[in-house]
Amino acid sequence: MDAAGSQVADECAQYAGQCQSGFVTTQGGNLLCRKIIHLIADNQVKSQVSKVLHECERRMYKSVAFPAIGTGHAGQSPAKVADEMLDAIVEFARQKSVQHLQTIKIVIFQTNMLTDFYESMKKREDSDSSTMDSWLSMIKSFFGGKKQSSEKKNFMILEKKIDLVTFQICGESQEKVDATESWIKDLILKEQFENIISDEAIESFDETQIAILEDLQRGKQVSIQLLNNLSPPQIKISGISRDVCSVSLEVQEMIQQIRSTEEEQYKAELLYYRVEWRYPGSNDSFVAFDKLTNMQLEHAKVAKKPHLNVRIKKKNYRVDLNTLKATDDHGKMINLQRVTKDEGK
Secondary structure (H helix, E strand, O other): OOOOOHHHHHHHHHHHHHOOOOOEEEEOOOOOOOEEEEOOOOOOOOHHHHHHHHHHHHHHOOOEEOOOOOOOOOOOOHHHHHHHHHHHHHHHHHOOOOOOEEEEEEOOOHHHHHHHHHHHHHHHHHOOOOOOOOOOHOOOOOOOOOOOEEHHHHHEOOOOEEOOOOOOOOOOHHHHHHHHHHHHHHHHHHHEEEEEEEEEEHHHHHHHHHHHHHHHHHHOEEEEEEEEOOOEEEEEEEEEEHHHHHHHHHHHHHHHHHHHHHHHHHHHHHHHHHHHEEEEEEOOOOOOHHHHHHHHHHHHHHOOEEEEEEOOEEEEEEOOOOEEEEEEEEOOEEEEEEHHHHHHH
8 A cells, every 4th residue: 555655545545435345446556557456354355356357357457466365464374365366267267258358467475375376276277177178278367467379380280279378476586586487497397298109000190080189189288299201100299297198098099999990901901802792783793892891791601600780882781691691671682692712703
């Protein structure tokens, strides 16, 4: 109040008896801001922050800065205050009706409180990571700064937009500011991890696998680079360690699925040169089944299975492997042929 000046103190005295909303708004006085919202003493920190945010939106303010409310003379726990303030901010940021308020700052001068706010952020992100990319991206800015966005380089076809978080650090000396900056960077680096998967099967990734990678990148705190120009091709996954591990497992499953498919196709190709199954075509001719179906029919017969369901001309048929007759869903029956290649066509 002393820094704001006597004019602000006089305004507070003038409006004090008229306050019904839990706060009083005055001019900025000597401070570098347009308005000051003075909160009436109350232990309900979340409610107070929420009221201020909605008031700022109603008045079309573009930014607002909060102190760590209640941690001074009120003596509230910094950890409790951090949780309640961040709860209010996240709930506000989730509202689709928010149009004007772009920057939310929390100014913390007491360095010992930084840990409480960091732990609150980390706990919230861990518990809510399944429902949104990150709750951090929903807050326009935390610890200050304008909303910023950066588009990552387009590695082959994968692309991701990320909302950055800006930290503004205030301290008693440059030495303490530098120490805090180093501490924050160390925390960030401890959460980062990178994994590189090299496999020839990556070269076979098509639009289906690429779409899956893009979905994984959107849903997790990772960046995925597809490096097809290397030998063997690589997929580089970078980001939060737990998400890197999770995505890496899914990529390995995709690679294994491609290998299995390619192996099946290779076996089907070899078998096709030894035996060929056919179904009736037009003009008394017979048409060869595709190679995978051909292999399924042959394996079923060798295994002495009585029946096998197949698709012929987009219809379902049940094949009797003893009589080589196939019956559709309406009871229509057709004859199949099984020809070994040494018999000729």
